[in-house]
Amino acid sequence: MAEPLLKVSGLEVHFPIRSPFLQRRIGTVRAVDGIDLDVARGETLAIVGESGCGKTTTGKAILRLIDSTAGSIHFGGEDIARHGAAALAPFRRRMQIVFQDPYASLNPRMTVGGILAAPFDIHRIGVAQDRAERVAALLRTVGLPPEAARRYPHEFSGGQRQRIGIARALALEPELIIGDEPVSALDVSIQAQIINLMKRLQADRGLAYIMISHNLAVVSHVADRVAVMYLGRVVETAPREELFFRAQHPYTQALLSAVPGRGRSRQVLQGDVPSPARPPTGCHFHPRCPIAQTRCAEEAPASRILAPGHAVACHMVSP
Amino acid sequence: MSAAAAPPEGQVGRIWARFRRHRLALAGGIVVALLLASALFAPVFAPQDPTLLDTALRFRTPFADWAHPLGTDELGRDTLSRLLHGGRVSLTVGLVAMITTVATGAFIGITAGFLGGWVDTLLMRFVDTMLCFPQVFLLLVVAAFVPPTLLSISLVIGLTSWMEVSRIVRAEILHLKEQDFVAAARALGASRARIMFRELLPNAAAPILVAATLKVASAVLMESYISYLGYGVQPPLASWGNMLTNAQGYFDTVPWLAILPGAAITLTVMGFNFLGDGLRDALDPRLRMDP
Numbered sequence: 021m022a023e024p025l026l027k028v029s030g031l032e033v034h035f036p037i038r039s040p041f042l043q044r045r046i047g048t049v050r051a052v053d054g055i056d057l058d059v060a061r062g063e064t065l066a067i068v069g070e071s072g073c074g075k076t077t078t079g080k081a082i083l084r085l086i087d088s089t090a091g092s093i094h095f096g097g098e099d100i101a102r103h104g105a106a107a108l109a110p111f112r113r114r115m116q117i118v119f120q121d122p123y124a125s126l127n128p129r130m131t132v133g134g135i136l137a138a139p140f141d142i143h144r145i146g147v148a149q150d151r152a153e154r155v156a157a158l159l160r161t162v163g164l165p166p167e168a169a170r171r172y173p174h175e176f177s178g179g180q181r182q183r184i185g186i187a188r189a190l191a192l193e194p195e196l197i198i199g200d201e202p203v204s205a206l207d208v209s210i211q212a213q214i215i216n217l218m219k220r221l222q223a224d225r226g227l228a229y230i231m232i233s234h235n236l237a238v239v240s241h242v243a244d245r246v247a248v249m250y251l252g253r254v255v256e257t258a259p260r261e262e263l264f265f266r267a268q269h270p271y272t273q274a275l276l277s278a279v280p281g282r283g284r285s286r287q288v289l290q291g292d293v294p295s296p297a298r299p300p301t302g303c304h305f306h307p308r309c310p311i312a313q314t315r316c317a318e319e320a321p322a323s324r325i326l327a328p329g330h331a332v333a334c335h336m337v338s339p
Numbered sequence: 340m341s342a343a344a345a346p347p348e349g350q351v352g353r354i355w356a357r358f359r360r361h362r363l364a365l366a367g368g369i370v371v372a373l374l375l376a377s378a379l380f381a382p383v384f385a386p387q388d389p390t391l392l393d394t395a396l397r398f399r400t401p402f403a404d405w406a407h408p409l410g411t412d413e414l415g416r417d418t419l420s421r422l423l424h425g426g427r428v429s430l431t432v433g434l435v436a437m438i439t440t441v442a443t444g445a446f447i448g449i450t451a452g453f454l455g456g457w458v459d460t461l462l463m464r465f466v467d468t469m470l471c472f473p474q475v476f477l478l479l480v481v482a483a484f485v486p487p488t489l490l491s492i493s494l495v496i497g498l499t500s501w502m503e504v505s506r507i508v509r510a511e512i513l514h515l516k517e518q519d520f521v522a523a524a525r526a527l528g529a530s531r532a533r534i535m536f537r538e539l540l541p542n543a544a545a546p547i548l549v550a551a552t553l554k555v556a557s558a559v560l561m562e563s564y565i566s567y568l569g570y571g572v573q574p575p576l577a578s579w580g581n582m583l584t585n586a587q588g589y590f591d592t593v594p595w596l597a598i599l600p601g602a603a604i605t606l607t608v609m610g611f612n613f614l615g616d617g618l619r620d621a622l623d624p625r626l627r628m629d630p
Contacts, residue, residue: 085526125520129544130538
């Protein structure tokens with residue numbers, strides 16, 4: 021197998037909890053607690069999980085918007101986890117992000133043309149005149165008229181704004197785009213348009229995507245492979261078909277049974293997701309797991325490969 | 340897919356419509372415009388040289404004759420001319436002090452808010468320290484060491500009143516910097532300076548603009564205080580503050596010498612304050628929320 025475009029190993033992002041007055045460290049939020057991921061060129065990896073499971077933090081840590089506490093992030097063979105701003109600059113061109121909220125992700129005081137010219141300005145690409153042409157080309161790529169460049173973000177609908185966000189991510193011709201719930205803030209009718217646009221761009225440009233989502237219907241449309249996260253850890257990784265039809269981890273099974281119309285009996289999990297500031301011992305899922313044994317509370321399960329590309333972190337699943 | 344939206348001037352139009360509905364703000368704006376015009380064209384409107392003495396014509400009452408529509412002072416100088424030229428001085432001090440205040444306050448506020456950590460702690464404790472001293476006291480201390488010229492007075496006023504602006508800007512930046520468009524700029528590799536001044540600062544323009552108008556008013560007032568105390572604009576140059584100082588000896592006999600510059604100060608301060616209030620309402624981000 022060829023070298024993956026992105027290889028994340030043992031990634032941890034811990035945030036200190038500080039006391040309100042003296043700022044002493046009184047605890048740690050383990051937002052991301054040791055995860056391994058890889059993404060090949062041109063493929064789509066979906067990261068799914070409930071709110072607060074650390075999927076957005078994972079995405080931001082890969083982009084180096086948040087500093088990781090431990091682990092490595094190999095992009096194109098180079099570990100960028102500890103790079104400073106200067107060493108990171110060439111990698112900024114190679115990975116980009118599309119945000120969930122198209123209202124907050126575009127600067128309200130800049131014209132769309134200004135927003136889309138910023139990447140060229142920052143990386144000193146081209147001169148003013150040819151930037152205008154580049155901006156127009158970007159707008160056409162995402163299905164907006166070039167005249168949109170003169171307008172401000174508030175003059176556009178949510179779906180149009182998300183197209184602008186995608187155009188900005190495309191500006192530097194990246195190899196990887198991280199979509200942080202890119203459609204969940206949009207109307208259902210618009211979601212399909214945006215997903216189709218992203219799939220078309222992937223086919224045209226050989227982009228790799230990491231799609232962060234809690235929406236399994238969206239994931240089933242876009243993903244080649246799926247990683248399921250629970251409380252800062254990846255519990256199961258599998259190719260899409262394998263995951264949707266032969267999920268092994270009890271959490272994944274519960275998640276899938278919650279999708280309407282799948283014909284399975286619905287498994288309702290007891291209790292709430294524990295706080296990542298005080299995660300359970302052993303397997304993070306054990307307090308809510310229907311098949312947990314004493315061992316699960318004592319020992320964190322290692323990830324084991326069941327089938328090609330299908331890995332599960334559970335003591336109770338036999339290979 | 341066409342962009343179904345209002346023309347770009349829509350936003351400015353909405354702000355103007357809201358501002359116009361605010362009667363006091365509109366009145367304030369007109370007063371400010373008239374004051375600025377009268378200061379700008381003082382040499383044209385003034386009946387005579389404001390420093391021209393005529394001891395034969397001391398203490399003429401206002402509205403008594405056309406040569407001196409607002410009377411004369413204790414040295415026979417024409418009050419209207421002195422008011423107009425004094426307004427020039429007072430408003431210049433007000434505007435220069437405002438620019439100093441806003442530039443310093445915005446810079447410190449954005450630096451503290453954006454960089455956070457110990458930079459923030461250090462700058463904000465410095466703000467707290469500056470706020471511990473009454474401004475008049477700071478002004479008088481500095482005035483004792485710096486020769487009072489128009490520029491030095493303006494700068495001294497500006498450099499002792501930026502703390503509020505820096506707090507306003509810092510609070511705004513703390514809120515703004517968590518927005519996704521800042522993360523997007525960082526993901527593109529934008530430098531800190533670019534994020535601070537190109538992405539964040541324009542978004543803090545509304546509260547800065549409001550603070551700016553209010554600061555003109557307080558700087559005019561400050562200039563009057565220190566001129567009244569004798570450390571400000573020095574005679575024979577007229578300012579509203581030193582006109583008040585000169586008038587205090589004659590307050591029981593010729594009160595209009597104090598009332599006229601006092602009224603000018605009041606009018607200016609009220610005009611700028613109403614204008615600032617109106618701008619605050621018109622630019623309120625909560626009202627500007629998109630549908």
